[in-house]
């Protein structure tokens with residue numbers, strides 16, 4: 441890499457900013473669940489047209505509260521899915 445000009449950084453940074461903006465908008469929408477990048481990272485190579493998503497598990501001992509928040513969010517998502525299943529069973533919708 442020494443002496444080489446990274447020709448794709450601007451494209452990858454722009455793509456990453458767009459994805460980050462989408463994740464933030466999704467996070468702010470009360471009708472949406474947690475965004476796909478929640479507790480994870482997305483690596484984007486604009487030149488190679490590849491993306492890689494990696495999940496990270498919050499550490500229970502961390503005082504930031506992410507592990508507790510994740511547990512509450514998972515419980516809320518499960519309750520929402522169960523309610524939708526019950527509603528589907530009542531209406532006969534798939």
Ligand SMILES: [Zn+2]
Pocket residue numbers: 498499502503504505506
């Ligand atoms: Zn933490």
